[in-house]
Every structure is written in C-alpha cells, then in structure tokens.
Amino acid sequence: xxxxxxxxxxxxxxxxxxxxxxxxxxxxxxxxxxxxxxxxxxxxxxxxxxxxxxxxxxxxxxxxxxxxxxxxxxxxxxxxxxxxxxxxxxxxxxxxxxxxxxxxxxxxxxxxxxxxxxxxxxxxxxxxxxxxxxxxxxxxxxxxxxxxxxxxxxxxxxxxxxxxxxxxxxxxxxxxxxxxxxxxxxxxxxxxxxxxxxxxxxxxxxxxxxxxxxxxxxxxxxxxxxxxxxxxxxxxxxxxxxxxxxxxxxxxxxxxxxxxxxxxxxxxxxxxxxxxxxxxxxxxxxxxxxxxxxxxxxxxxxxxxxxxxxx
Numbered sequence: 001x002x003x004x005x006x007x008x009x010x011x012x013x014x015x016x017x018x019x020x021x022x023x024x025x026x027x028x029x030x031x032x033x034x035x036x037x038x039x040x041x042x043x044x045x046x047x048x049x050x051x052x053x054x055x056x057x058x059x060x061x062x063x064x065x066x067x068x069x070x071x072x073x074x075x076x077x078x079x080x081x082x083x084x085x086x087x088x089x090x091x092x093x094x095x096x097x098x099x100x101x102x103x104x105x106x107x108x109x110x111x112x113x114x115x116x117x118x119x120x121x122x123x124x125x126x127x128x129x130x131x132x133x134x135x136x137x138x139x140x141x142x143x144x145x146x147x148x149x150x151x152x153x154x155x156x157x158x159x160x161x162x163x164x165x166x167x168x169x170x171x172x173x174x175x176x177x178x179x180x181x182x183x184x185x186x187x188x189x190x191x192x193x194x195x196x197x198x199x200x201x202x203x204x205x206x207x208x209x210x211x212x213x214x215x216x217x218x219x220x221x222x223x224x225x226x227x228x229x230x231x232x233x234x235x236x237x238x239x240x241x242x243x244x245x246x247x248x249x250x251x252x253x254x255x256x257x258x259x260x261x262x263x264x265x266x267x268x269x270x271x272x273x274x275x276x277x278x279x280x281x282x283x284x285x286x287x288x289x290x291x292x293x294x295x296x297x298x299x300x301x302x303x304x305x306x307x308x309x310x311x
Contacts (some may be wrong), residue, residue: 008166008169008170008173009166010025010163010167010170013162013163017161018163021163021164021167024167025167027092027096028092028095028096028099028100029096029100031093032096032097032100032101036097036109036249036251037249037250039090039093039096039097040093040245040249041249043086043089043090043091043092043093043094044087044089044090045089046089046092047085047086047088047090048082048085048089049089050085050088050089051081051082051085054085054293056310057293058081058293059308059310060292060293060295061081061085061292061293062077062081063307063308064292064294064295064296064297065077065080065081065084065287065292067217067219067297067307068216068217068218068219069217069287080287080288081292083288084287084288084289084292084293086288087136087288087289088136088291090245091136091137091138091139094136094137094138094140094245095171097109097139097140098138098139098140098141098142098143098171098172099143099171099172099174101143103146103147106140106143106144106146106147107144107147108251109140109251109252110140110141110144110243110252110253110254111251111252111253111254112144112148112254112256113253113255113256114254114255114256114257114258115256117239117256117257117258118148118149118239118256120258120259121237121239121259124237124259125195126193126234126235126236126237127191127193127194127195127196127197127198127234127235127236127237128196128197128198128237128239129192129198129200129227129234129236129237129238130197130198130199130239130240130241131200131227131238131239131240131241131275131278131279132199132200132201132241132242133201133203133242133279133282133283133290134201134204134294135242135243135244135289135290135291136245136289136290136291137243137244137245137252137289138243139171139172140243140245141241141243141252141254142154142176143175144175145175145176145197145199146174146175149197151177151195151196151197152175152176152177152178152196152197152198152199153176153177153178153179153180153188153191153196153197153198153199154172154176154178154180154198154199154200155179155180155182155184155198155200155201156169156172156179156180156182157182158181176199178191178196178198185230188230188234189230189234192230192234192236193234193235193236198236199241200226200227200230202224202226202227202275203223203276204294204296205221205222205223205224210224210229210268211223211224211225211299212225212272213300214269214272214273214276216280216296216297219297220304221296221300222298222300223272223276224272225269225271225272227271227272227275228263228264228265228268228272229264229268231264232264232268237259237260238259238260238263239256239257239258239259239260240255240256240257240275240278240279240282241255241256241257242254242255242257242279242282243255244282244285244286244289245289247286255282257278260275295308
C-alpha cells in the first residue's frame with residue numbers, strides 16, 4: 001500500500017540542504033497558474049541555460065544521440081541535443097502541471113488515443129501493466145491516468161534528496177494511489193492479480209539478474225526482461241503507454257496501444273525485443289523528448305568500450 005499522508009509530510013525538511021527543493025516547490029505551485037505556452041517557453045529557456053552547466057549529462061546525451069542516430073549530421077545532432085535540453089527544461093513546467101493542475105485543465109491539454117484499448121484490458125479483469133518509457137513529459141503523461149483508471153499504481157526508487165523523493169511521491173499520488181518501492185515485486189504481482197493497473201518503466205535497466213544484452217537503436221544495451229516475467233507471474237495484460245508534447249506546444253497526445261498479443265511467450269527475450277521495438281518507433285516521433293542524459297549503454301561486459309569516457 002502507499003505510505004500514509006503523514007509519512008509524506010514535508011514539515012521536517014528545514015535543513016539548509018533542502019532549501020533548493022523548497023524554492024522548486026514554490027516555483028512549481030506558482031507556475032501552474034501561468035498560461036501553458038508561457039510555462040513551456042520559460043522551461044525551454046531554462047533548459048538552454050542548463051546545457052553548458054551540466055557538462056557530464058550533456059556529454060552522455062551527445063554520445064547516446066551519436067550512437068542511436070548515426071544517419072544524422074553533426075550539426076543535426078547538435079540541434080537535437082539543444083532541443084533535448086529544452087525538453088528537459090520544459091519537464092520542470094510539466095512536473096508542475098502533472099502534480100498540481102486541476103483535472104479539467106489536464107483534459108483540455110491532453111488528447112488520449114486508444115482509450116478503448118485500456119477499456120478492453122479492464123474487461124479481462126486480470127490486471128494491466130502499462131509499459132512506459134522515460135520521456136521528458138512523464139509527469140503529464142501519467143497524471144491523466146487519474147481520469148482513465150480508478151485504481152492505479154507505480155514503483156519508485158528512493159531519491160538521494162529525501163524531500164525531493166517525497167515531493168515526487170506526493171505529486172504522483174493523485175493519479176497513482178498505490179506507490180510501491182521498486183524492490184517490492186511481490187506487492188506488484190499481488191496488485192496485478194487483484195486487477196489493478198500499474199505503470200512500469202523498464203527501459204532503464206538496473207543491476208539485476210533479469211538483464212540481457214539487446215539492441216537499442218542497433219547498439220547492444222543491458223535491458224531488463226522483467227515486463228515479460230511479471231506478465232507471466234500475474235496474468236496481466238501488457239499495453240505500451242507512450243506520450244509526447246505536440247510540435248506546436250499546444251498540448252500533448254497519449255497513445256495507448258492494444259494489449260500485446262501472445263504476450264508473454266515462452267521466451268522473455270523475444271517479448272522484450274517486441275517492447276523495445278515499439279519504444280524505438282515512438283521515440284522517433286519526437287526524439288528530443290526521450291531522456292538521453294541517462295547512460296543507456298553503461299554496465300556492459302568488459303569487451304565493450306566505455307562509450308561515455310570523457311577524454
């Protein structure tokens with residue numbers, strides 16, 4: 001079950017190390033009253049400022065883009081990198097929208113395609129696992145679930161800054177009432193068997209036994225097969241659930257794919273390849289909005305070069 005509200009109180013975080021988070025919270029609560037285009041424009045400007053300051057993250061993103069989009073010229077990748085940092089800056093505004101905007105405003109901003117697929121999966125009454133990618137507008141894309149499913153959940157990892165972690169959990173509680181620690185797999189399986197819906201972000205592999213090397217945009221990357229295994233354990237339907245901000249910054253689209261057919265199979269690797277393929281196809285629709293600062297090709301066996309080494 002989710003922590004009680006008292007467990008998520010912010011009142012104990014008055015030490016100086018938490019002051020930047022209080023400033024962030026003040027900005028989030030205030031910015032939600034601005035016109036949407038102003039929010040995104042301010043966020044993009046903030047992202048452009050961050051790019052030269054976040055040298056390590058910028059380097060990682062540049063390396064990822066070079067590996068995943070070799071067909072682009074250097075100038076095209078440089079432009080894509082700049083647009084990516086704009087999207088990262090905009091994600092701060094999108095955090096405010098996802099956590100604090102009234103549901104009526106979310107309905108106006110977000111166009112949901114494939115709502116019938118979610119309804120069909122509900123009718124099975126065997127639980128729903130939403131396969132979600134780490135896109136910069138994640139908080140907005142997940143927030144609309146408040147309007148789509150009455151009993152939703154998700155996983156979280158403890159944040160280095162405890163206050164920031166609690167702030168995120170409080171914000172996500174509006175749409176995901178059942179937030180479980182990422183190591184509580186039994187709780188996740190139990191909730192799915194009870195016909196709950198869970199958001200599952202498995203495109204960022206962690207150190208675990210379910211990781212295998214699979215191509216991501218043609219380059220081997222450690223990838224978890226957990227979605228396939230969870231579906232087999234629980235009997236839940238697996239639906240790709242992706243989202244993106246529209247090119248003219250007028251709002252968002254959420255795309256809910258039909259339940260995966262013949263999923264899971266007897267081969268978790270084959271199943272995971274199918275999921276990764278769908279994720280890649282969606283990333284190509286708005287590549288700047290996927291989180292490229294994450295070191296997607298880290299942790300590989302020694303025979304693979306460290307693509308993130310800074311000279």
